[in-house]
Amino acid sequence: MTFKNYAGIIGALLVIAGGLSPMLHLPIIGNWNYWDLDTVLASIIYALATLALIASASNKRGLLRFCGWALLLVLAFTFVAVYFKVNNYFSFIPLKKLAAAASRIIHYRWLGWALISSGAIIMIIFSGKNKKLKVD
Template identity: 60%
Template sequence: MNSRNYLGLVGALLLAAGGLSPMVHLPIIGNWNYWDLHPGLATVVYVLAALGIFAAISGKGGLLKFVGWTEFFLILLTLAAVYFKVNDSFSFIPLKSLARAAAGLVHYRWIGWAMLLLGALIMIFSAKKQKAS
């Protein structure tokens, strides 16, 4: 394995660690990670991370780049879904300022999101570029 393979492996392992890190803090309930947010999406993220580990170990740069891009867009989709869900969850409150204040009680834990995005970006940029023949 060369250094790019090790870098891809680090990116895939960062994805796995980021999914277990706190991503959202809810008052009284506590911290939520990817499994608490949506088990289906967490399963897809971890299957893709395992595929990324396989691609890094076997030296398949194209697969590693594909998995990295897929993870990147999936994480952005999840971040957008969480944002809209938090802001929509309190829409039953008739006063808009009170609804905004209630939504403000939910805090993002950016270390988990950063680990996920950094892992995906490392996987994208660690893949070897194809030589034109």
């Protein structure tokens, strides 16, 4: 196995570790990881990470790059969805200032987000194309 294979495995393991790390902190409830945020998106993330592990072990660079881009896309979608959910979570409170103050008590935990994005970026960067020598 080459360095690119090991880098792909490390990137996939970072994505899995990021999915298990806390991503949001709710004061009374506690920390939420990816699975607590949304089970469907978490299943997609873990399936792509597993596919990336298989792709890096079997030296499929195109599949590894696809998994990296798909992971970044799903992570961006999740971040936007979580942002809107946090800002609208207390919309049932009739006073706008009180609802805004209540939504500010929910905090992002950036470790999980950073691990997933760095793992996906590692997969994209180190899955470079194989350079074929041109024989004349």
